Amino acid sequence: MSNEKEDPYNYDPFYYNIQHRTNRPVSVFPFFNDNNLSVYNQQAPTQSLQGFNDPPYMSFTDCLHGSADHYNTLSRALNVSCSSSEVISPIEDGSKKTGAGELSAATYENLPSTPNSSISNSSSNDGATEEDSGKIKKDKQPKESEDGDGDAKKVSKTKKKEKRQKEPRFAFLTKSEIDHLEDGYRWRKYGQKAVKNSPYPRSYYRCTSQKCTVKKRVERSFQDPSVVITTYEGQHNHHCPATLRGNATGMLPPSLLASTSIGQSFPQDLLTRLLPPSNQQGDQTSMFYHSLAPQNQQLQQHQLYSADYGLLQDLVPSFIHKQQP
């Protein structure tokens, strides 16, 4: 916040979020390598995303396998629930108004807070569906029910608010020249908004598949224009339409395959959220990797950062530096 006010065009939204949501300054972010899904030991400067191209790294899988505690912590850090562990309450959406390129708390509020809520297809989809229908109601209500159904409005609002909090979201950053990265699904753009304090607009996409309410937001970090921030919301209830048929699994790096074999590991769980309930292992993992390394060769550097870095500190203290006050 402070650095936003001091220099709204030159503050690090991630640093900002980490500080304010964890009360801990973090100077280093983990990054995933597109080749081996590794977590970088990135000694990134606090005010910039620059210079994260050549860090030493350790295998993300190694990281996951480091210890049970680490695994659980990572799950929490990524807000990916473990079926057998408690789920930390979702990050509160304390800052609705977000600045440029900033991953709002809502961005991280990805998961339901209830312990048994790990990838509840029904809740996720229903939530998204209801949210959409709620949106329709919201838009039409003023015209339809002008004779005043105040209670109904209130209920609708309350419902919507609740659903919104439950809506699973997951955001990641991709170093890419392309704004809208190919992820195997078809998206229809339904809006674009200028982002406060940013020269780059935010685009809103909706999955074109019928009855699929998955949305995603794409914006470019003004801090590092080469970084694209993609936020997925909801869960696909259908198969990947085109690109990931069959052979995509072959794209998977061994490390990721290993990680998926340990049950509800981070990528597995993440993918379960992003992908349809069926067509499990192969395509889900494929999509994850696909999103990391699209076939588009323009993406020479394609890195993915993720989730709650503050909590990641707990997970991987050995390679996440804490900045001394």
Next chain:
DNA sequence: CGGCTTTGACCCGCGC
């Protein structure tokens, strides 16, 4: 002609 993008308008939530 269907599907997609663009873009201005609108609604809503939140902070002041």
Next chain:
DNA sequence: GCGCGGGTCAAAGCCG
């Protein structure tokens, strides 16, 4: 209560 900013709608336009 008001204004701001985020999110969405929907008409118009574009394109293959």
